[in-house]
Amino acid sequence: MPASALPTASPIRSLISLAAGGLRPARVLVWTLAPLYSGRQCSFMAVVGAIDVLWVLGLAPRMGAAARATLATLSTAALVVLANWSIIAIHLGGPLGTGPLASMAKLGLHHARTLAGLANDWRDGVWVVLALAISAGWPFFNARRLALSAR
Numbered sequence: 001m002p003a004s005a006l007p008t009a010s011p012i013r014s015l016i017s018l019a020a021g022g023l024r025p026a027r028v029l030v031w032t033l034a035p036l037y038s039g040r041q042c043s044f045m046a047v048v049g050a051i052d053v054l055w056v057l058g059l060a061p062r063m064g065a066a067a068r069a070t071l072a073t074l075s076t077a078a079l080v081v082l083a084n085w086s087i088i089a090i091h092l093g094g095p096l097g098t099g100p101l102a103s104m105a106k107l108g109l110h111h112a113r114t115l116a117g118l119a120n121d122w123r124d125g126v127w128v129v130l131a132l133a134i135s136a137g138w139p140f141f142n143a144r145r146l147a148l149s150a151r
Helices: 012-022 025-038 045-057 065-096 100-108 109-119 121-151
Strands: none
Touching: 025 045, 025 065, 045 065, 045 121, 065 100, 065 109, 065 121
């Protein structure tokens, strides 16, 4: 089959599907369930999520390092916000008798920020900053490593 006969996807459609794949529900679910069983925030999962986002974005070979770093950082930040939002909502909704999705929909921004500030300490902030630094810096490091190996 000639290369021109293969179907091609638009770059915008590819970016949207990669971003959606980068926020896989399983990752948020694992990060949400871990604090429920351990009683801690489990912010180290932000680094695991950043590595997973980078792995998914590594499947897009034509993306530049800057686009990959931007998309990885935004996906990691969205992952952190969504995971913390769901942890707070489940902790609030459980005693009140509402389901997780209903509790997530009813949770307000100011209330979520207040409870996140009470639940997270400086160690959680270090994990989140480390995850954002990894997701922002790794595509440039990887592009440089690939360029050096091509010589």
